[in-house]
Amino acid sequence: MKSRRDFLQRAAASALALPFLSSFKTEQYNPEAYGKQYQGPILRVAIMGLGSYGSRVAEAMKDCKQAKLTGVISGTPSKIKDWQSKYSIPEKNCYNYENFDNIKNNPDIDAVYVITPNALHHDQVIRVAKAGKHVICEKPMAINAQEGQQMVDACKKANVKLLVGYRMHFEPKTLEIVRMRKDGEFGKILFFQGLSGFTIGDPNQWRLNKQLAGGGAMMDIGIYSINGARYMVGEEPIWVTAQETKNNPQKFKAGVDETIQFQLGFPGGAVSSCLSTYSMNSLDRFFLNGEKGYAELQPSTGYGPIKGRTHRGELDQPHVTHQTVQMDEMAGIILQGKQPIVPVDGEEGVKDMKIIDAIYQAVQSGKKVELKL
Incomplete structure (x- = not known):
């Protein structure tokens, strides 16, 4: 087995995804609420790091009601081209690791989901925060607590939210x-x-x-x-x-x-x-x-x-696809101030x-x- 992604993917082989209930709470599950129209704000997300897990998140977001994939950040031009075609992402919403600070001028992107190797999270999250965008960072958020606290402090200073991918x-x-x-x-x-x-x-x-x-x-x-x-x-x-x-x-x-x-x-x-x-x-x-x-x-x-x-x-x-629920719920946290049951x-x-x-x-x-x- 090549990686944790393969391990988790194999565990998911028999999963059947259901449409997402935007107001889902375990203790208040209502099957009739599935599939209802959502009328609220949409979180526009750019994914940074277009590897296997980034692809899984992108696929899951197709079923989101409150979040939409609108941009990509990658160091591999061929991946960017593939994602542009697959997810209808315009050229102006595509960035590499050298120029992604320019997202600060892009109104099509509200948040960036950082899905890169652990040691890169610290600098990338801080750069996104300085660009004025909210950040979702895959776990572990950093390689030690000191770096993690610096990321928290940078996001607070920039007045943006920092969430961690605890699906x-x-x-x-x-x-x-x-x-x-x-x-x-x-x-x-x-x-x-x-x-x-x-x-x-x-x-x-x-x-x-x-x-x-x-x-x-x-x-x-x-x-x-x-x-x-x-x-x-x-x-x-x-x-x-x-x-x-x-x-x-x-x-x-x-x-x-x-x-x-x-x-x-x-x-x-x-x-x-x-x-x-x-x-x-x-x-x-x-x-x-x-x-x-x-x-x-x-x-x-x-x-x-x-x-x-x-x-x-x-x-x-x-069972609902974890990343679909995660991204919709995180959209609610960022845009509507929702309080999750577990932080x-x-x-x-x-x-x-x-x-x-x-x-x-x-x-x-x-x-x-x-x-x-």
Whole structure:
């Protein structure tokens, strides 16, 4: 398997996308509302980085009601030409990495979705903010918390919004578990387990390049278990311990983690045990345990359909293409000030980066690292 994208795409092979409900909330799902006309403002989006995931987002946006693809930014002229033809994008809305600052003069673009290698996010997001456009940044938002905070500060200074591509924050079964936890249906939360991993392929890809990726499996797939622990438990962790295993140092060179087990402690007493790896397949599972019940998602973060159950039975919320929901909901956040059930702002991304920084610190020191998020 070549990459996380391939892993998630394979998990999505049987998915059937439904039309998007613009006002969707898990606890208020109304099948009759599907397909209704949307009369509100449209978020006009340029995608930066026209790789496999950028293509997935573009395809999903065809079904959006509140967001529309209107521009592209790429360093590959042939990709720009292909996207122009496929998505009817005018020449004046096409940019490369040298001239995209000129979007500041383009009224056809309200926001840029940055989908490039991790180490490029910091400078690109800041440039977009200086151009006066809102930013959606794919996760991880940066390669460390310091860079992430600089991105947040730059967007605040420019008076633009910064969102991070946390598509699972809008996923129906995930939100149903969050609702049940908030309503006390699991009782006191005791334990969370997150398993995130697959066997990565091409050893020459950018995800195994420390300079571009900022790390290894933890940056790419482990962040799902980090973020999932936070929204499933419903608290911010206060300490972390971690252990690294590296069986293939030729493929996973210095600074590129192969497998890390990590543990998080929460102020209410709950603990989590998580695994992040590039060397094992079939790892995509969340499990939440409380005094009164439990919840399980497997697959938990693939493109869908997500499958889940709780002590009350199977979860049957509908599958909707994740990126379609994400982009419509983010349009509502940017243009209408909507408040998501689980945050997707830059501050949310910085918290995950602080935990990743602490995990790497714990691996190196072998000691428990205190967290202050």
